[in-house]
Amino acid sequence: MKKSELSENQNPEPVKGKNKTNNRKRLPASLRAFVSLSVCAATVLTVSGGLKIADSLNKQNRVYAAADSTGSSIYEGANYDLPSGIAGVASGVSGTPSAGMTINRIGTSCEDVIVGQRVQKITSQAVEMNVSESMATTIDDFDSKVVSSAKMMSDEDYQNLLQIVEAEAGTEDIKGRIMVANVIMNRVKYSEFPDNVTDVIWEYDNGVAQFSPVEDGRISEVTVSQETKDAVRQVLEGTDYSQGALFFIQKSAAARDNISWFDKNLKKLFKHGVHEFYTYPDEVLAAH
Template sequence: MRKTRLTGTHNDKDKSGREHNSSFHSFVSLSVCALTVIAVTGGCKLAGAEKHKVYAASENESSSLYSEDVDYGLPSGIAGVVSGVNATPAAGSTVNRIGISCDDVIVGQRVRKVTSSAVEMNVSESMATTVDTFDAKVVSASSSAKLMSDEDYENLLQIVEAEAGTEDLKGRILVANVIMNRVKYPEFPDNATDVIWQYIDGVAQFSPIADGRISEVVPSDETKEAVKQALEGVDYSDGALFFIQRSAAAKNNIQWFDKNLKKLFKHGVHEFYTYPEAAQQ
């Protein structure tokens, strides 16, 4: 009987101890779970805060906030220039800025007003001047004897070769000079082809036109160089409008030259002439 009671009392104490240990373990487990939940929640908040960074120095709220997981397309080329001009504050305007460009916004950071120091861009006057200058150059170029079509250039090569194919470089340049002088002179056509192929009172102005030699010759490299230099401004002609090779010219042509024109000089086989009034000018 005594052993039985002792055994029962011992069992009651063991049961009470096990219940106490169980409560302690439950408390510890709950505490650990609570700490885990707090840590996970705080980490999520921190991660969310880091993910959504806010950058300052923008003129509107939509362009001030961005998420790193969003892909923003940036305009390039002319679109980029236009976008930049449109985004630039007008001269003298005031904008609100938080921090400086590309700074992370800090909670409680003061907002400061910045007055744009950009100078208003006015290109109307300079653009008008540029256009006027360009127009003047175009008009000058269009009236210049050096501006010619492919047909004019080819005919100029042919007449220089036919008239001065046996002359030196200067002699060939001189023939090209006479053609170009006529293009600029009011009495003659205003392009090289018409000057070369002109007939006055049924008479061709150049003998290679009359006898057909202009179509038979092939311009040499020296002739091409002579024409190139003449078109670039090399001029030995003193304003000559005529030339003649006395040894090959008809007598009546020589007489007309001597009577109506003023002789300037001779080079190679050719003598160069102009109108008396042109020589005075």
């Protein structure tokens, strides 16, 4: 009984440690997470820093040789991004040593060295070319060929030749135009006629124009075509289908007395298109 009463009336002594645990104040969950992350981050930084220091110490013990060429040095195990596009071009130009620059290189090609440097002066790799002399010779040769193959004339002569060919043969094919121009040039060479194109075209004999477009004014009214220009160019370069003709006539549009004079006094050579071509008889040509 006494034992029983004692159990009921007396407060038992608390168990060691139990009340301490239940009475301790707990940290909030968010604060506990922050502390955990901080500890992890500190651990990662410590390990990473140690690796970098070890790698740096390892690299300090190695020196790489530069190539003999003006290219960039070779770095073993390098890992970096090269610029591309316009940025790459600009980077390459700005980083290229120019002629006359002095740069320091380590060691010689394809070898690892510990100490020592060599100095190399960059020289231009481009071969200087002086083309002025060869170009001048080429131009002179070209000019001599052009002068020798083409007949020279003044601007006035050239324009009048274009005008008379267009007025006389503007409806003919290019060969017909060439032959009209041939007649003009043949007269320039023949002693009986003036010695330049303009005077040959504008010549009057006893008050009569030698060419009908001069007589009726058509020579000043025509527009020169590209085909006529091509025909005249060929004549000046030496093309000649005329067989030495000094005259031509379009009988379908000529006066009767003109046709009669041609048939009586001249030697017919051939007909092309609407024109018939003539020259002086052989005895007349022989006398000249």
